[in-house]
Amino acid sequence: xxxxxxxxxxxxxxxxxxxxxxxxxxxxxxxxxxxxxxxxxxxxxxxxxxxxxxxxxxxxxxxxxxxxxxxxxxxxxxxxxxxxxxxxxxxxxxxxxxxxxxxxxxxxxxxxxxxxxxxxxxxxxxxxxxxxxxxxxxxxxxxxxxxxxxxxxxxxxxxxxxxxxxxxxxxxxxxxxxxxxxxxxxxxxxxxxxxxxxxxxxxxxxxxxxxxxxxxxxxxxxxxxxxxxxxxxxxxxxxxxxxxxxxxxxxxxxxxxxxxxxxxxxxxxxxxxxxxxxxxxxxxxxxxxxxxxxxxxxxxxxxxxxxxxxxxxxxxxxxxxxxxxxxxxxxxxxxxxxxxxxxxxxxxxxxxxxxxxxxxxxxxxxxxxxxxxxxxxxxxxxxxxxxxxxxxxxxxxxxxxxxxxxxxxxxxxxxxxxxxxxxxxxxxxxxxxxxxxxxxxxxxxxxxxxxxxxxxxxxxxxxxxxxxxxxxxxxxxxxxxxxxxxxxxxxxxxxxxxxxxxxxxxxxxxxxxxxxxxxxxxxxxxxxxxxxxxxxxxxxxxxxxxxxxxxxxxxxxxxxxxxxxxxxxxxxxxxxxxxxxxxxxxxx
Amino acid sequence: xxxxxxxxxxxxxxxxxxxxxxxxxxxxxxxxxxxxxxxxxxxxxxxxxxxxxxxxxxxxxxxxxxxxxxxxxxxxxxxxxxxxxxxxxxxxxxxxxxxxxxxxxxxxxxxxxxxxxxxxxxxxxxxxxxxxxxxxxxxxxxxxxxxxxxxxxxxxxxxxxxxxxxxxxxxxxxxxxxxxxxxxxxxxxxxxxxxxxxxxxxxxxxxxxxxxxxxxxxxxxxxxxxxxxxxxxxxxxxxxxxxxxxxxxxxxxxxxxxxxxxxxxxxxx
Numbered sequence: 001x002x003x004x005x006x007x008x009x010x011x012x013x014x015x016x017x018x019x020x021x022x023x024x025x026x027x028x029x030x031x032x033x034x035x036x037x038x039x040x041x042x043x044x045x046x047x048x049x050x051x052x053x054x055x056x057x058x059x060x061x062x063x064x065x066x067x068x069x070x071x072x073x074x075x076x077x078x079x080x081x082x083x084x085x086x087x088x089x090x091x092x093x094x095x096x097x098x099x100x101x102x103x104x105x106x107x108x109x110x111x112x113x114x115x116x117x118x119x120x121x122x123x124x125x126x127x128x129x130x131x132x133x134x135x136x137x138x139x140x141x142x143x144x145x146x147x148x149x150x151x152x153x154x155x156x157x158x159x160x161x162x163x164x165x166x167x168x169x170x171x172x173x174x175x176x177x178x179x180x181x182x183x184x185x186x187x188x189x190x191x192x193x194x195x196x197x198x199x200x201x202x203x204x205x206x207x208x209x210x211x212x213x214x215x216x217x218x219x220x221x222x223x224x225x226x227x228x229x230x231x232x233x234x235x236x237x238x239x240x241x242x243x244x245x246x247x248x249x250x251x252x253x254x255x256x257x258x259x260x261x262x263x264x265x266x267x268x269x270x271x272x273x274x275x276x277x278x279x280x281x282x283x284x285x286x287x288x289x290x291x292x293x294x295x296x297x298x299x300x301x302x303x304x305x306x307x308x309x310x311x312x313x314x315x316x317x318x319x320x321x322x323x324x325x326x327x328x329x330x331x332x333x334x335x336x337x338x339x340x341x342x343x344x345x346x347x348x349x350x351x352x353x354x355x356x357x358x359x360x361x362x363x364x365x366x367x368x369x370x371x372x373x374x375x376x377x378x379x380x381x382x383x384x385x386x387x388x389x390x391x392x393x394x395x396x397x398x399x400x401x402x403x404x405x406x407x408x409x410x411x412x413x414x415x416x417x418x419x420x421x422x423x424x425x426x427x428x429x430x431x432x433x434x435x436x437x438x439x440x441x442x443x444x445x446x447x448x449x450x451x452x453x454x455x456x457x458x459x460x461x462x463x464x465x466x467x468x469x470x471x472x473x474x475x476x477x478x479x480x481x482x483x484x485x486x487x488x489x490x491x492x493x494x495x496x497x498x499x500x501x502x503x504x505x506x507x508x509x510x511x512x513x514x515x516x517x518x519x520x521x522x523x524x525x526x527x528x529x530x531x532x533x534x535x536x537x538x539x540x541x542x543x544x545x546x547x548x549x550x551x552x553x554x555x556x557x558x559x560x561x562x563x564x565x566x567x568x569x570x571x572x573x574x575x576x577x578x579x580x581x582x583x584x585x586x587x588x
Numbered sequence: 589x590x591x592x593x594x595x596x597x598x599x600x601x602x603x604x605x606x607x608x609x610x611x612x613x614x615x616x617x618x619x620x621x622x623x624x625x626x627x628x629x630x631x632x633x634x635x636x637x638x639x640x641x642x643x644x645x646x647x648x649x650x651x652x653x654x655x656x657x658x659x660x661x662x663x664x665x666x667x668x669x670x671x672x673x674x675x676x677x678x679x680x681x682x683x684x685x686x687x688x689x690x691x692x693x694x695x696x697x698x699x700x701x702x703x704x705x706x707x708x709x710x711x712x713x714x715x716x717x718x719x720x721x722x723x724x725x726x727x728x729x730x731x732x733x734x735x736x737x738x739x740x741x742x743x744x745x746x747x748x749x750x751x752x753x754x755x756x757x758x759x760x761x762x763x764x765x766x767x768x769x770x771x772x773x774x775x776x777x778x779x780x781x782x783x784x785x786x787x788x789x790x791x792x793x794x795x796x797x798x799x800x801x802x803x804x805x806x807x808x809x810x811x812x813x814x815x816x817x818x819x820x821x822x823x824x825x826x827x828x829x830x831x832x833x834x835x836x837x838x839x840x841x842x843x844x845x846x847x848x849x850x851x852x853x854x855x856x857x
Contacts, residue, residue: 057853058853059846059849059850059852059853060849061853062849062852062853063846063849065849066845066849098817099730099736099739099740099813099817100730100739100740100743100810100813100814100817101743102733102736102737102740103736103737103740103741104743104744117820118820124820124821128822132841135833135834135837135841136837136841136842136845139837139838139841140842140845186747186751186756187756187830280852280855283852284848284852287845287848287852288845288848291841291844291845291848292841295836295840295841296822297822298823299821299822299823299825299836300819300821300822300823300824301821302830302833303757303821303824306756306757306814306827307756308743308744308747308751308756311747311748313748314747314748314751314752315751316747316751316752316755316756316761316829317751317752317753317754317755317756317760317761317762317769318755318756318759318761318828318829318831319829320829320830320831321830322830322833322834323830323831323833323834323835323837323838326830326831326834415831417762418761418762419762419828419831419832421762421766421768422760422761422762422768425766426766427689427764427765427766428762428763428764428765428766429764429765430765430766472596472597
């Protein structure tokens with residue numbers, strides 16, 4: 001029985017118009033709950049697309065996952081903390097269970113954080129998980145960023161995703177700083193004081209900006225509720241939204257893969273999301289959560305009860321921000337005080353603060369963000385890249401990255417100059433002076449060393465391809481010669497070492513046309529050629545098949561042909577009759 | 589030898605070699621490092637001051653001068669008081685082991701009797717702070733409301749006056765040119781009190797006018813109460829603040845997680 005009228009005349013008019021019905025009938029119907037859901041939501045197609053999505057396997061591709069999972073852990077534990085945290089600067093007298101603070105007047109924010117730590121069941125563990133997860137989140141973000149940079153995964157078509165990632169890393173740091181400032185303990189208050197100083201260092205608008213953000217003079221009562229809104233609402237919303245876009249773009253672009261046999265620019269070799277990566281990635285979430293929980297259960301982080309409540313007059317030795325803001329703190333510690341000057345009567349220019357804070361942060365993230373576009377312009381490469389570079393095969397990029405990291409590390413170390421002084425029994429003045437010098441000296445030295453190492457590794461790869469792997473076995477012949485036995489590479493092993501392209505410096509075409517008129521783009525091209533020269537001047541070309549053929553040919557011929565192209569265990573003697581000892585005999 | 593040669597390219601070879609190197613160096617150092625000679629000389633004298641003077645001539649006069657008037661290498665001790673001697677000698681800072689920017693805590697070279705004799709002698713040279721009354725160096729025990737209040741007050745005094753050099757947990761901090769504020773966790777109440785009254789090395793003097801003996805007692809009680817608190821959060825990482833936390837996150841947390849990632853990445857699908 002049904003109320004449906006099966007024989008409507010109108011249906012007859014559509015008798016021949018049945019393509020859509022046929023298609024629907026041809027599709028395999030889903031049964032059960034899945035079918036019920038699909039009939040209503042139409043998700044089957046998308047889910048099946050996702051389930052079949054293939055991802056390549058490599059441990060370094062999981063660094064971003066660590067970041068993602070620790071962010072999720074932060075979101076979960078953060079929600080728990082909001083149940084008890086009171087974002088208020090109003091003053092109360094503490095009467096909780098931590099004895100050394102009983103009867104002390106403090107802000108409600110600090111009191112409620114103490115309550116979470118001492119009087120709410122599981123509160124301290126959740127607080128520590130939240131804080132450790134935040135530190136690990138930012139660590140993972142930066143390591144993930146380094147992985148993407150050094151493997152060239154930011155190249156076309158992924159430049160926009162690199163920019164998203166750059167913004168995400170900045171937001172992660174700001175989010176972390178906002179959270180660190182909330183409990184209103186002595187250390188976090190000192191951090192807010194530093195932030196206030198950063199803002200005030202801006203010429204002309206500095207003090208206005210400070211009054212605007214603090215709702216009056218420092219510290220006031222407005223800053224904690226405002227930071228709270230930013231920390232739990234504004235920044236997480238942007239963070240999660242941008243992160244979703246970040247992930248969607250990964251799906252859209254498909255994941256990059258390391259070069260290897262069968263892996264091309266047009267395919268992705270790996271396993272489908274369902275069931276392999278659902279299990280692996282899902283399992284990894286629990287591993288990350290588990291490791292963070294374990295660390296939080298055994299290692300204290302930010303013992304706010306020991307710091308005491310914030311009060312603008314005290315300060316503690318060893319006041320540092322959490323690590324991700326350390327480089328800015330380090331920059332402040334390195335900037336010499338004489339940079340501050342007064343002009344136009346009594347107008348102070350705080351150039352001892354300004355470059356290390358309001359300039360440094362945007363500058364660093366801008367440089368990171370624009371790098372893919374700079375490199376694309378220099379190489380003039382408009383192709384898509386889905387195969388990753390091995391860092392050694394892009395020596396200049398790798399060296400630029402290491403130089404940048406060395407600069408960052410110098411600032412980072414400077415933030416801990418007092419602790420280095422006390423723990424290593426050094427003079428804080430000497431450490432600061434040394435780091436000031438290193439800030440300028442370390443990057444070029446790091447650049448040069450890294451580039452040389454990359455080139456040597458490339459040469460080693462070339463040698464390995466041409467002559468096989470050194471086995472460490474020395475073979476002595478009846479006539480007294482020694483040779484090291486080299487084992488041949490399998491074609492698969494060899495492929496990984498020869499597949500990359502070796503870029504050459506741009507050759508400048510004539511700046512003048514046939515009539516002797518300057519080309520309108522000649523100037524730009526000259527600049528580009530200079531950069532290109534800088535990038536690709538030193539290059540080691542991968543071994544070609546003909547070179548390999550030639551090397552094999554020599555291996556078959558041990559008739560005493562002197563040849564200088566091969567590694568010798570000891571240099572050939574002065575006597576011309578002495579045969580050069582070749583180190584490339586194969587084990588066969 | 590053959591077995592060794594065959595394994596010299598084993599991945600673990602370098603680790604074994606490093607460990608071996610460290611073991612040999614460490615072992616050799618522990619054999620060759622100079623051992624402390626017990627330099628405490630015992631001289632008997634009826635009068636404390638006379639005995640102290642003898643000890644002073646034998647152990648201190650080289651730097652401080654035969655009449656404690658001071659030389660190029662050591663300050664005058666006239667008027668520093670018994671508290672100063674008790675602190676410096678009682679914590680092993682004096683006699684100084686060697687010229688340095690700051691006298692470090694060291695093995696105590698004299699027994700209590702000798703220290704009080706030295707203190708009596710130096711006190712006899714001119715008026716100065718004396719060894720504190722036991723009343724003020726007794727730690728206030730938490731428990732009753734007024735005791736808890738006193739401890740909390742001590743914490744406030746500590747944060748305002750001491751934490752900027754000694755760190756929030758008394759873990760110590762750096763000063764200029766290699767000088768430092770030492771950690772306070774192994775210091776006895778009496779020595780903390782004496783340090784406040786005499787202001788050793790770079791430390792300012794907190795005399796009874798700006799910090800009453802009762803307030804000093806509260807500071808000491810706060811430090812001891814904080815020390816005796818169970819470390820509710822787990823390992824403290826030296827109570828050094830975010831630097832050690834950041835180091836831990838980078839080295840251990842990241843290390844463990846990358847280890848897990850490598851393991852998972854190697855797992856065949």
